Amino acid sequence: MTPASRFNHRYLVLAVATFCCFLWGSAYPIIKIGYEWLNLAADDTASQILFAGYRFLGSGALLLIFAGLMGKSLWRFSGREWASLAMLGLLQTTLQYVFFYIGLAHASGVKAAIMNATGTFFSVLLAHFIYRDDRLSQTRVLGCVIGFVGVVLVNIGKPGSGVDAQVSMLGEGFIAIAALVLSLSLIYGKHLSRTIDPTVMTAHQLTLGGVVLLLLGEGLGGSVAITTVASGALLLYLMALSAAAFALWSFLLKYNPVGQVIPFQFLIPIFGAGLSALLLQESIMEWKNLAALVLVCSGIWLVTRPSPSQRR
Template sequence: MKDENIFTNKKVVAIIATFCCFLWGSAFPAIKNGYIMFNISAGDIPSKLVFAGYRFIIAGLVLLVIAQSSGKKIFNISRKDALDLSYLGVMQTTVQYIFFYIGVSNTTGVKGSIMNSTSTFFSVILAHYIYVNDKLNTQKIMGCIIGFIGVMIVNFSLDLLDFSFRFNGEGFLMIAAFVFAVGAIYAKKLTKSMDVMVVTGYSLFIGGLMLTVIGIILGGRVYHFTMHSSLLLIYLALLSSAAFSLWNLLLKYNKVGPVSIFNFLIPIFGSILSAIFLNENIFEYKNIVALGLVCIGIWMVNKEKVIDK
């Protein structure tokens, strides 16, 4: 009950959700630098899958070790729970990132960021049909629209006005976003009867293991382990451990919609951190406007109406 009181507090939810999105946003420049450090070429999808697999295997193991050290029984799970955890791992990690990495390789970064942000819409819409206490209303719809406009603005570029649509590019990214939304709702279901850290640890480990196996079978390899590249891989793993654990914890005690809306912050943080670590230009009016719109969107979705019970 104590945990529930803490993690349903709106200020706590906002702080934790924003922190998760900051971590996920930092993954964009970290992954790009990782490709350079590990000498993974742009078209080498199998090696990218192996790289992602290593990241999630480490992330899962870290969580499971922490869970075991804190007294949680990570091996005392039923056959049904094992199957559920496997489904979650394959769905939320393996399937999502296969579509994600292939999709990113077949579209521009601008369009990729926009399409990936549709996970917020899918989460809110799915919650509307699954949960009786998480329905859409005009205010939430307007909040989503305003937030999405902000995401579009921060990624808008006059010299990249390409409205072409490729199924293995933009289409795959939309599928990845949908899978992420479904996985989050499935994780919420599992955490009702299982510990959040155990659920997250196993899902990351199983999904990462599958990514690694698939990547290796397709001919992917990851070499060039140095001090810097290894530290970067460890950082990516730790950010996944922290972000997914905290996110699933929020979903355990809260409605899906008000938590998922914070996904709009990921491309904002990704842009800011890319400017810092990849020397990209960010000091433009569009970025300030975009951040303002995203904040307004978040406020609208989370603001309760007086008549709501």
């Protein structure tokens, strides 16, 4: 690869990764708006899961249609490959979003966006044990500590109230668990993309995971009624968001080292917090929210910056 092509490649990765993070960041306020428009109460877990099922089943269907129009093989997999796709769907779509949707219903969009940034640190720790050329260093450990200080800071309530006064296991706790599950599934998806086309892989995992969410939500007695054009358009946007972001991110992970792609996830809390403040009229100008964003982003920069030998 020539210097010019490497330059263009870096800017292409930057553009695609930034677009994916913008889409994921926009999900925080859009989902909460969807809860309001569809009259889904914070404790109506069954309907929230059903809502997620509609979203991801639709996302998978959109990607399957797109992949089919592109002439890709959609169904020729071995039994082992189907089992791997099912496992990925259960992890990346079903399990992650059960935790994510419930957590988002019990936390503000700003706090959820920042809590989800813990996924970057989980990815760094997992990479240490999976990839021999991606070990932890003192700088990375320091970055993890600074980032988690930011995560704790955003959960501090009024002076003297203590962290526990503002932390909910069903809210911030479930968002953090969702981030861990996503980190595991992205690394697993990178492994599968070696033999399965990323678009087809993403389409099937979204479809399979969405079906499980749909059945789970229905079985628990959930109810979602799309009765207006606005609510239908919102659901369609969430479907397209997932289809585009996960497919593009899978391509990035397939053709680039994890350590060169994961750093861009620091943009998700930035977009998520900013869009939540804009669309939900949530407060982002409090000193603790701004300080937490700075700490989280600083921590991720320390974790992901290249070593001196890599820069040379």
